[in-house]
Amino acid sequence: MADQLHSMCPKFEAAFEILGKRWTGLIIRVLLQGPCRFKDISEMIPGMSDRMLAERFKELEAAGLISRHVYPETPVRIEYELTEKGKALRPVMDEVQQWGETWV
Amino acid sequence: MADQLHSMCPKFEAAFEILGKRWTGLIIRVLLQGPCRFKDISEMIPGMSDRMLAERFKELEAAGLISRHVYPETPVRIEYELTEKGKALRPVMDEVQQWGETWV
Structure with missing residues (x-):
């Protein structure tokens, strides 16, 4: 049990550190x-500055949770998308939401 | 959607802030x-100092996630237990563990 706990510890913390x-x-x-697109998200979260969003995007990209796609149109279109790793967070987000709604 | 997102935002963050x-x-x-008991947990997580554990216990108690029971024996026995709010985190922990095992 102690070994099992220990081996999970860094993964747990890594996950929560990103999501927290x-x-x-x-x-x-x-x-x-x-x-x-950047603007779509920015508009959906009015309290968050564009600078903050840009920073979070960089972190999420570095963590392999999102990918950035550049479409060479005029004007250029840039979209952000969850990777498989990012999409796999859906059950986590659902459970946190449920817990938050009931208990926070 | 934006309203719904917004109303959940502080709860999400509050949850992740504790768990992170x-x-x-x-x-x-x-x-x-x-x-x-304090010593049980301390022994199960050898990398964590007792001072750190005491601090975390205080935070978790303040967040309503654990409760502290004092049994007036000789020597006095003190036990820490998850509250219902704390126990309700099991599905979150399970999902994070599963995600971490697969993706981190």
Whole structure:
């Protein structure tokens, strides 16, 4: 048990460390609806500055949770999408939401 | 959707803020097995100092996730137990564990 706990510890913390940052859970929840442009998300979360969103996008990309697609149109279109790793967070988000609604 | 997102935002963040702290997830996972004395948990998580554990216990108690029971024996026995709010985190912990095992 102690060994099992220990081996999970860094993974647990890594997961919560990403998800625990301000706005991150919200950004992931918006992206769970489908790919979005920067402006789409920015408008859906009015309290969050564009600078903050750009920072979160970078972190989420570095964590392998989102990918960035550039479509060479005029004007250029850039979309952000959850990777498989990011999409796999849906059950986590659902359970946290349910817990939050009942208990927070 | 935007309204719904917004109303959930503080609850999401509150949940992740608690769970995202170092050792907290691990402490909750140990307590999901049943009530424990300070020393039991301390021994199960050798990398964590007693001072840190005491701090986390205080935070978790303040968040309403654990309760502290004092049994007036000789020597006095003190046990920590998850509250209903704390026990309700089991599905969250399970989903995060599953995600972590697959993706982290």
